[in-house]
Amino acid sequence: MAIIEVVNVDKIYNDSEVKVTALSNINLTIEKGEFTAIVGPSGSGKTTLLNLLGGLDSPTNGKIRVGDVWLNELKGSKLIDFRLRNIGFVFQSYNLIPVLTAGENVELIMQLQGVSARVRKQVAADMLVKVGLADRFASRPAKLSGGQQQRVAVARALASKPQFILADEPTANLDGKSAENLLQIMEHLNRNEGVTFIFSTHDQRVMNRARRVILLEDGRIKSDTLQ
């Protein structure tokens, strides 16, 4: 069974005077272990789609299943808790808490999940090793480069043992080399540990690394190709 199933989803923003149809009639399944890029021009609905998949927003029409749960059936704190235990997030920026060290940022999410302090520490250290930051456990985010900060965010997402990780333009603020490096790490985790990644991007080189590319235009899926 696919871990994500999107059925007939529309998203219409009408909180301002003009109605904006951000997504229309999206149907989509994502299998465990995918390494999928969502691409498309600015305003095509990439962020909107990722927000819907992550349970940060709800569709105007249609429904979304994550694992064996239909997201529209979850409300309030149940939904927050579902995100905590099932979905990993990497944002474009503001991922980390500046007063916590890299290690503590990774530990925080496990603490929210109720993992014991001893296990937390160990897992956080392991995750930082996986993203190549073994020696930066005690560094505050301000002491890390943009690319390193994004890698800490990936480590944090991993530490929560989610069903999949959503990353909205994770490389948008990075230089080419750091972006390349981040993608390599994500790809490695995907290949060797089966971590499912769904990320959006503008960047052609990032796109090229994806095994599946979903192209959005004006809120519709224009193409969906495996490469």
Place this chain on the structure above:
Amino acid sequence: MLLSLSWRNVWRNPTRSMVVVVAVALGLWGGVTTMALINGWVKQRIADSIQNEISHIQIHNPEFLLNEEVDKTFNFDSVAQALSSADGIVGLSGRLKVFAMAQTDRANSGLVVLGVKPNSERSVSGIPNKLIMGSFLEGDFKTPSIVLGKKAAEELKLVNYELTDSIAQKLSAMELRLGEQIQPLVGRRIRTRSSFMNALRAELEPALFNHYSETLADSCASFRLNGPVVLTFQTPAGELHSAMFRVRGIYRTSNTAFDARMAYVNFENLALAANINPNYVHEVALLCKDNTSVVSIAQTLSTTYQNLKVRRWDEISPEIALYAAFGDFMGLIYIVIILFALAFGIINTMMMNVLERYREFGMLMAIGMNRLRVYSMIMMESVFLTLTGGVVGIVFSIVFIKIFAQTGFDFSMWAEGFEAIGYSSVVYPDITLANYVLVTILVTATGVLASLWPARRALKLNPMQALRVE
């Protein structure tokens, strides 16, 4: 880790947080010190009043309490034996208590005259140790003795103002010109303070007068020991009797009203003059081992002496017992008002903290931090911020109170006003551990309350909106 996260968040903007910490510390320092001063005052007032005025327990003929008539006595021998051997009673004095009109050659005034046996009175009262001049009623004199309060002595104009040679010499040594200008006054005896002042004003240049007149008047004042006072009172038979006494001592307490009213004479002299059987008394005053034993002792005495009225200090002077409760209450109100004012500053700081971290809260809520946790984090930050100030303020207060509990805090600049209502001008601040605990709880509560509004702001945010990159 959430605790340590909150703590670190408090210090993200150290300057802004320090402002709040300092404000809370100063506010509490003021509040707690005021509380301790009020408390110290009240305690002192109670102690003074037990020691000098009412003692722990008083026993009367119940009818005497109605109109304080001179014939409403009771037999002292009937109680004295039992009381002096009773457990927990450390002092016992049988008294006569008579209202008298006092007259001197210059003035007259109403007095409450207590007839006491000096040794017994010393066992219950601090007055014999409060003499500023002369001695208590000991000693054999042809004319009976009377001990007056300073205020009463002044009202009866038993004061002379005389600039003696020795004072004049001291003044010359201090300031030559002053010494020269007062020469005409040396050796003159002046009867009232106002005419002494007038005389000074006439001799001194204005600057010196303004600077020295009050102190000079104080140091030149002397009471006319052995001055005659005629007391007139009613006898049990209803006649008026007069007798002459001579002033042998002047006492002074911190309660001017008491000093103006209460006079002490020898028991036998008063019994004789007022024609009262010397085996009878109006009042028995008792001093107990400590304040805590008073209730049970009074209880026992009440049942033993059914026909007499036994009253504890807090029944004799309920207003003083009330002060004790009231003092604590006042201190608390004061602290609550201070904290209420401080709360606005805390809210403001917390609000800035929250607004600056809008995206961060959005991120935390997105990855799975629930509302309760977001709320507790903000609340803990607010409590930490407030409590840091609170702890600093309380530590300051403890040090301050410790110091002044030894030396006393001198209000003598305003002392006249305080003493008129029975309070000493030197206050020893005093505060109970329970009050510190209470203050700490109040501070914490303020922190919690001040976090409500900012936390509401954070909880209302939509993580998706907060994270949107413009």
